[in-house]
Amino acid sequence: MPSSAAVSRAKGENACVACGSTVEPTEEYGLDIAGREVTFVATRCPSCANEYVNAPEILRPDKELMEAYRPSASALGSFRRVLTLTSRDREFRHRVGDKVAGTLLWYLLEEDMADVVFLAHLSVTEEPVMAFKKKDLFEAWQIRMGAGRAITTGGGLRANLATLTQLKTFVETDRGLHPRIAVMGRPCQVYTMRKLLWERFASGYELAFALGTFCYGNFAPAGWGGKKLTELLGFDPSEIRQVRFLGDEMEFVSGRGVTRKVPQGNIAGLVNANCLQCYDFSVKFSDISVGHIGGEELFEAAVVRTELGDQVLEQAINDGFLAPAAQLYGKADAEDDEKRSLAFLNAMVDVKKGLTQKVR
Numbered sequence: 001m002p003s004s005a006a007v008s009r010a011k012g013e014n015a016c017v018a019c020g021s022t023v024e025p026t027e028e029y030g031l032d033i034a035g036r037e038v039t040f041v042a043t044r045c046p047s048c049a050n051e052y053v054n055a056p057e058i059l060r061p062d063k064e065l066m067e068a069y070r071p072s073a074s075a076l077g078s079f080r081r082v083l084t085l086t087s088r089d090r091e092f093r094h095r096v097g098d099k100v101a102g103t104l105l106w107y108l109l110e111e112d113m114a115d116v117v118f119l120a121h122l123s124v125t126e127e128p129v130m131a132f133k134k135k136d137l138f139e140a141w142q143i144r145m146g147a148g149r150a151i152t153t154g155g156g157l158r159a160n161l162a163t164l165t166q167l168k169t170f171v172e173t174d175r176g177l178h179p180r181i182a183v184m185g186r187p188c189q190v191y192t193m194r195k196l197l198w199e200r201f202a203s204g205y206e207l208a209f210a211l212g213t214f215c216y217g218n219f220a221p222a223g224w225g226g227k228k229l230t231e232l233l234g235f236d237p238s239e240i241r242q243v244r245f246l247g248d249e250m251e252f253v254s255g256r257g258v259t260r261k262v263p264q265g266n267i268a269g270l271v272n273a274n275c276l277q278c279y280d281f282s283v284k285f286s287d288i289s290v291g292h293i294g295g296e297e298l299f300e301a302a303v304v305r306t307e308l309g310d311q312v313l314e315q316a317i318n319d320g321f322l323a324p325a326a327q328l329y330g331k332a333d334a335e336d337d338e339k340r341s342l343a344f345l346n347a348m349v350d351v352k353k354g355l356t357q358k359v360r
């Protein structure tokens with residue numbers, strides 16, 4: 001049974017983000033996060049039957065986030081502009097893989113806009129992966145697959161508990177040395193960092209910037225799904241470092257550089273259980289989301305969402321760290337480019353729905 005304190009707290013703080021009615025608590029339980037028991041409260045809306053989970057002592061209510069970031073504004077969420085970019089930095093350009101995210105994060109460190117970068121998408125254990133210098137960011141474009149730990153907070157959103165644990169682990173060892181944290185991560189990880197009440201969970205630290213990486217799903221299913229995926233790929237899913245959509249196929253690249261193309265229909269539903277029915281592809285709560293789209297090798301797409309994202313990107317371009325296609329090809333081509341990118345990204349939202357839908 002829920003305690004009366006939790007019940008009144010939930011009633012006071014939670015309005016259904018789908019219809020606005022007051023949700024009712026249905027269950028309360030404790031979960032261990034980095035050695036601390038945190039109380040989670042499950043609620044249900046009596047009007048529209050949506051169900052939510054939140055941890056009011058450390059996570060803000062979704063209503064606040066929805067009003068600030070308006071994720072339902074379009075299939076890609078709310079954004080100011082979409083552009084295609086490339087890195088101007090010689091060291092990033094000479095390396096394999098995507099370059100824009102690493103360059104932008106390095107710019108934040110270089111210009112003293114952040115003290116450290118938390119690469120949330122690079123860890124599937126309790127150990128955080130942190131970047132303090134440029135060289136730590138050369139592989140920021142890669143992703144890692146592995147068992148996840150998440151709760152469904154409603155409306156297809158996931159709070160990633162592993163990300164919270166990793167952050168806490170860092171904060172406890174760092175002891176205030178690097179208080180401004182830029183985070184790079186998948187949609188569930190960036191959403192969790194936005195939702196976090198930093199002053200309560202990581203006192204003295206703040207979220208300085210949120211950079212999203214497009215996500216088709218965490219392909220690390222347990223049991224039968226894992227075996228099936230290993231057969232399809234020819235390598236263990238934990239070795240996946242990049243996933244891309246090309247035509248009707250998904251392209252998987254392993255840490256050893258092995259590339260496998262698999263028809264989309266063959267891998268639908270072969271994702272970690274946390275990802276089933278997660279529909280955020282473009283990281284709707286980020287300042288900027290970046291990633292390769294389609295077979296384009298030279299440029300990467302950036303979805304700019306917030307004023308901070310806009311300012312930082314403009315500065316990084318003016319200071320010669322990044323170059324938009326507009327600078328290289330002229331305005332008309334850049335407009336076509338933006339339209340193409342938008343069409344592709346919108347199509348990807350549907351592809352992701354197909355890949356992560358619940359298999360019944």
Ligand code: SF4
Pocket residue numbers: 150158186187188189215216217218274275278279280356
């Ligand atoms: S599909 Fe959703 S829950 Fe799964 S890793 Fe991506 S953002 Fe997280």
